[in-house]
Amino acid sequence: xxxxDVKNLGISFGGLRAVNAFDISIEKEELYGLIGPNGAxxxxxxxxxTGVYKPDSGKVLLDRKDITGKKTIEISKAGIARTFQNxxxxxxxxxxxNVKAGLHNKHHxxxxxxxxxxxRYRRVEKEMDEKAMELLKVFDLEKYAHIDAANLPYxxxxxxxxxxxxxxxxxxxxxDEPAAGMNPNETGELMDMIRFVREEFxxxxxxxxHDMKLVSGICERLTVLNFGEMLAQGGTSDVLNDxxxxxxxxxx
Amino acid sequence: xxxxxxxxxxxxxxxxITYGIVIAAYVIMQVLISAGSIxxxxxxxxxxxxxxxxxxxxxxLVVGILGELxxxxxxxxxxxxxxxxxxSKCMRDVITVDIVRFLLALLIGIVVAAIFGILIGIPVLRLxxxxxxxxxxxxxxxxxxxxNVLYIGKDSNGFHxxxxxxxxxxxxxxxxxxxxxxxxxxxxxxxxxxxxxxxxILITLFIVLNLINSRDGRAIMSIRDNRIAAESIxxxxxxxxxxxxxxxxxxxxxxxVLYAHNLSTLTATTNNFGYNQSIMxxxxxxxxxxxxxxxxxxxxxxxxxxxxxLRGLDDYRMLIYAVVLIVMMxxxxxxxxxxxxxxxxRFGKRKKEAVQ
Numbered sequence: 001x002x003x004x005d006v007k008n009l010g011i012s013f014g015g016l017r018a019v020n021a022f023d024i025s026i027e028k029e030e031l032y033g034l035i036g037p038n039g040a041x042x043x044x045x046x047x048x049x050t051g052v053y054k055p056d057s058g059k060v061l062l063d064r065k066d067i068t069g070k071k072t073i074e075i076s077k078a079g080i081a082r083t084f085q086n087x088x089x090x091x092x093x094x095x096x097x098n099v100k101a102g103l104h105n106k107h108h109x110x111x112x113x114x115x116x117x118x119x120r121y122r123r124v125e126k127e128m129d130e131k132a133m134e135l136l137k138v139f140d141l142e143k144y145a146h147i148d149a150a151n152l153p154y155x156x157x158x159x160x161x162x163x164x165x166x167x168x169x170x171x172x173x174x175x176d177e178p179a180a181g182m183n184p185n186e187t188g189e190l191m192d193m194i195r196f197v198r199e200e201f202x203x204x205x206x207x208x209x210h211d212m213k214l215v216s217g218i219c220e221r222l223t224v225l226n227f228g229e230m231l232a233q234g235g236t237s238d239v240l241n242d243x244x245x246x247x248x249x250x251x252x
Numbered sequence: 253x254x255x256x257x258x259x260x261x262x263x264x265x266x267x268x269i270t271y272g273i274v275i276a277a278y279v280i281m282q283v284l285i286s287a288g289s290i291x292x293x294x295x296x297x298x299x300x301x302x303x304x305x306x307x308x309x310x311x312x313l314v315v316g317i318l319g320e321l322x323x324x325x326x327x328x329x330x331x332x333x334x335x336x337x338x339x340s341k342c343m344r345d346v347i348t349v350d351i352v353r354f355l356l357a358l359l360i361g362i363v364v365a366a367i368f369g370i371l372i373g374i375p376v377l378r379l380x381x382x383x384x385x386x387x388x389x390x391x392x393x394x395x396x397x398x399x400n401v402l403y404i405g406k407d408s409n410g411f412h413x414x415x416x417x418x419x420x421x422x423x424x425x426x427x428x429x430x431x432x433x434x435x436x437x438x439x440x441x442x443x444x445x446x447x448x449x450x451x452x453i454l455i456t457l458f459i460v461l462n463l464i465n466s467r468d469g470r471a472i473m474s475i476r477d478n479r480i481a482a483e484s485i486x487x488x489x490x491x492x493x494x495x496x497x498x499x500x501x502x503x504x505x506x507x508x509v510l511y512a513h514n515l516s517t518l519t520a521t522t523n524n525f526g527y528n529q530s531i532m533x534x535x536x537x538x539x540x541x542x543x544x545x546x547x548x549x550x551x552x553x554x555x556x557x558x559x560x561x562l563r564g565l566d567d568y569r570m571l572i573y574a575v576v577l578i579v580m581m582x583x584x585x586x587x588x589x590x591x592x593x594x595x596x597x598r599f600g601k602r603k604k605e606a607v608q
Contacts, residue, residue, distance in 0.1 A: 050484060076486030084484075090477035092543075093470065101474045104467065105486045111495065114466030115459055121466065128467075146262065168485050 001064060003028045003204050004172055009048055009058035018044045019228045022058070024206075026172070031198055032206045033219030033236070037249050040225040042208045043085060046174050050082050051075040063171055077105055079171035083161040085180060085208075091150035095141055098149050098160055099132040102167025107131075132167065138200065139163045139193070155186050159193070166201060173197070175207040179214050187211055191218050212250070216240060224249060267461045270546045274457065277553075278450045285446075297560055299514045302449025303329075303507040304556050306456045308536035308548040310503035313460055315534065316543030317469070318496040319476030320377070321385040323530050325504050327392030328365045330525035332505025333512035334399055334431070336361035337440045340513065341430050342406065344441055354443035358509045365505020368395075369498040377493045392530050399520040404431040436519035437512075444513040452510060453549075456503050460545060463499065472496045539580055 002025040009022040019041040026032045034042050047053045049060060051072040060068045067078050081102075090098050109124045136142040139159040144152055149160060158178060165173055178194070179187045191214055197203050209215050215222065215236070222239040224231040226249065232242045239245055281298065284290045307325060314322045336357035347353040376387050403414040407427030414420040418429050431437055463469045471492045474482040483489055512518045522528055536555060540547025558572075559565070565572070583589045 052480070072483040073486050073488055076484060082484055084481065088478045088481035088484075090474045090481065092477055093473055097470055097473075100467075101470050101482070101487070102485045104471055107467070109467060111463070111466075111468050114468055115462045117462060124467075164481075164485060 002026055003030075003063055004049075004206070005059075005061040006049070007059045009045070009055050009060065011044065011048060011053055011055050011057075017228050019048065019055075019225075022225075022230060024223055024233075026204055026206060028204055029198060029202055030204055030221065031194070031219050032204075033215045033222045034206060034208045034225065035210070035215060035222060035249065036225035036231070039227075041228040042225055043176060044228075045225070046082060046176055046208065049075075049174065050080055076168055076170075079169075080174065081165035081168045081170035081172075082174035083158070083165055083176055083178065085176040087154075087157050087161055089149040089152075089157055089160060089164075092148060094146050095136065095149050095152065095160055096129070096132055096145040098164050099135050099167050100128050102164040103128050103131060104168075106167075106169055135163045135167055138196075154181060155189075158182075158190070162193075162197065166197070166203070171204065173203050173205045175205060175209075177208050177210065179209060179211045184213075187214055190214070194218055212240070263465045266546070267457075267465070270457060270461065270549070271454070273546065274450075274453055274549065278446075281446070293560065294557075297556065298446040299444050299449050299510060301553060301556050302446065302453055303510040303514075304533070304536065304552040305453050305549050306507040306510070307504055307533045308540065308552040309453075309456050309460055309545055310500045310507070311533050312537045312540070312543065312545055312548045313463075313496055313500040313503075315537050316541075316545075316548075317464060317476065318472050318493060320493070320497075321381065322388045322497075322500075323385050323527065323534065324372075324388035324390075324392035324395075325500075325533050326525045326527070326529035327388075327395040328369060328501040328504035329508035329511065329529070330392075330395050330399060330520055331368050332361035332365040332508025333518060333525070334437065334508075334520070335364040335505075336509040337437045337512040337518045338404070338430060340440055340443070341437055344439070350441065350443050353441070354448070354513060357443075357513065358506060361505045361509035361512075362502045363505075365508065366498050366502035369501025370494065373494045373497040373501075377490070377497060389527055389530070392525070392527060396520045396522075396525045399431075399436075399525075400434050402431050403429065403433050405429045434519065436517060438517045440512055440516060440518055442513060442516060444510045449510055452506055456506070457545070459499065459503070464545075468492065468495060535576070539576060 004024065004026040006022060006024045010020045011018055022045060034045065036042055044053065048055050051070050051074070054069045058068065059066065062078055062080060065078060067075050070078070090101060093101065107124050107128050109120045113121045133142060133145065136145055139162065141156060141160060141163065144156065149157065152160060162175070162178070175194070179190055182190060194205065195218055198205055207219070219236050221234060222236050223233045224239060224245050231248055232239045232245050240250070285295055307329060311322065311325045314320055339360045340353060340357045343353055343356070347356070372391055376384060376391070379387055401415045403416070403418050403421055405412045405418070405421040405423045405427050407424040409424060412421040412423055412427070418432055421427070421429065471482070471487045472495070474487055475489055475492055479489060536552040537548050539555065540549070540551035
C-alpha cells in the first residue's frame with residue numbers, strides 16, 4: 001500500500017475546473033515530482049492535500065487513513081508538512097524559534113506551566129532546544145540560530161522552511177518550487193540536500209519544480225499537469241520523453 | 253556573575269532589565285514620597301500610572317504579539333471596574349478587612365473581563381485588520397453606553413434591575429441603589445494603593461513576558477508573522493488568538509479594578525472608558541514600539557506624567573499625542589528612517605557580537 005494514495009481529486013473555482021480527476025500514488029521514501037506549465041494547478045493540488053482548499057470530489061489516503069477534506073491542522077498532525085512557493089517564515093522570530101514553532105505539536109506543556117516556569121517547562125524547552133539545534137545543524141544553519149529569520153540570506157530561508165517542516169515529524173513532505181530563484185550552484189546544493197533529507201529522515205517527498213535539471217536529477221517518478229488535467233504519469237525519463245509532454249510543457 | 257549573564261538567553265536578560273527598571277522606579281518614587289519632595293498632585297498620579305502601564309502592556313499583547321488591532325481595550329477596563337466596584341460596594345459592610353475584600357474584587361474584575369474577552373473574541377477574532385478594529389471600537393462604546401443605562405439596587409428581597417431609572421427598581425424602603433445609571437457607583441472603598449498597583453504591574457509583566465517566551469507565545473507570534481504557515485505546521489489559530497485576546501482582556505480588567513478602587517465615584521464617560529481612552533492606550537503601545545513591552549511601560553509613564561507636569565499645555569495634550577504618533581509612524585515606516593535605523597542599529601549589534 002502506498003503512503004499517499006489520491007483518487008479522482010478535483011476542485012472548481014466558480015466555473016473553472018482547477019484540478020480534475022487527479023490520481024497519484026506515492027510509495028514510502030519515494031521522491032516524486034509534480035510538473036507542468038504555470039497555472040496548471042500544481043499548487044492547487046498541494047493546497048488540496050494540505051486542507052487549504054476542500055476538494056469537491058475524490059479521496060486522499062495517507063498511510064491508509066482518510067484525510068479528505070480535513071482541516072490543515074489535522075492534516076499536519078496526520079503527517080503532511082509543506083513549504084511554500086513564496087517563502088513563508090515567521091520573520092520576526094529567531095531562526096531557532098522558527099524550528100521550535102514546528103515542534104509545537106510534538107512537545108507539550110500547559111500554559112500555566114509555561115507562565116509559572118515549572119520544572120516541566122524547563123525540561124521540555126531544553127528538549128525542544130536540543131531537537132531544534134540538531135535540525136539546524138543538518139541544514140547548516142546553527143550559526144544563524146539566534147538571528148531573526150527575516151535577516152537570513154534567501155537560500156538559507158528556503159532551507160529553514162524545510163527544517164521547520166521536518167520539525168513537525170511528517171510522513172510526507174511537500175516542497176513547492178524549492179529551487180525557485182536559485183542559481184545553478186545553489187540548485188545543485190539543494191538537490192544534494194533533498195537527497196540527504198530523504199536518506200537521513202527516511203522521508204517521502206513530493207515536489208513541484210520547474211527546473212528540469214533538478215527534476216530529472218532526483219525524481220524517480222513524475223506526474224505532469226496541464227490545465228488541471230493529468231497529461232502523463234510514470235518513470236521520470238519516460239515522462240520527459242513523452243511527445244505530449246514535450247509539446248505542452250517542455251518545448252522542442 | 254558575568255558568566256551567568258552570558259549564559260542566559262537574550263530574552264531572559266531583556267525581561268530582567270524590564271523588571272529591574274520597574275522595581276528601581278518604584279523604590280525611587282517611594283523614597284521621594286516619604287521624603288516629601290513630591291507634590292500631592294504627582295503623588296495622586298501614582299495609581300493611575302500603574303493602571304495605564306498595565307493597560308499598555310496588556311494591549312501590546314494583542315497589538316504587538318498577536319498582531320491584531322484592537323480599539324476596545326477601555327471596554328474591558330470598564331467591565332473590570334464596574335464588576336469589581338459593584339462587588340466592593342455590596343460587600344463593604346460584610347467583609348471588613350480591606351485587603352481581603354480588594355483581592356476578591358480584583359479576582360471578580362479579572363474573571364468577568366476574561367469572560368467578556370472570550371465572548372467578544374469568539375466572533376470578533378474571525379475578522380482581520382480594519383474590520384477587527386472597527387468591531388472592537390464598537391464593542392467598547394456599547395459597553396460604556398450599556399453601563400450608563402444600568403440601574404441595580406438591593407433590598408431585603410434581593411437584587412433589582414432596571415434599564416429605565418432608579419424609581420423603576422421598585423425597592424422596599426430599606427433598599428440601596430448600587431449602580432445608578434449615568435451617576436454610576438458611588439461610595440466604592442478606596443482600596444487601591446501605589447504598592448498594590450506596583451505589585452499588579454509586576455504580576456502583569458510576569459504573565460506577559462513568560463507567556464511570550466513559552467511554547468504558547470511562540471504559537472501566538474507565529475500567527476502574527478504568517479497565519480498560513482502557522483496553520484501548516486499544525487498551530488490552532490483560533491485557540492491561540494483567543495488565548496492572547498482573553499489574557500489581554502483579563503489584565504485590562506485588573507487595571508479597571510485598580511481604577512475603580514482609586515476613586516470614590518465610578519462613572520462611565522467618554523474620557524475614562526470611551527474610545528478616547530482606547531486610543532490613548534494604543535498611543536502608548538505605538539509610541540513604545542509595537543511588540544516592545546518595556547517600551548510600552550516607558551511610553552505610558554512619559555505620556556501620563558508629561559501633561560500633568562506641563563499643566564499649562566493641557567489643551568494641547570491631544571495635539572501633542574497626534575504629533576508624536578505621526579513622528580513615530582515616520583520613524584517606524586518611512587524608508588529613509590528605516591535605512592538610517594538599520595545602518596546604526598546593525599552596526600551596534602555587530603559590535604556587540606564581536607565583543608562577545
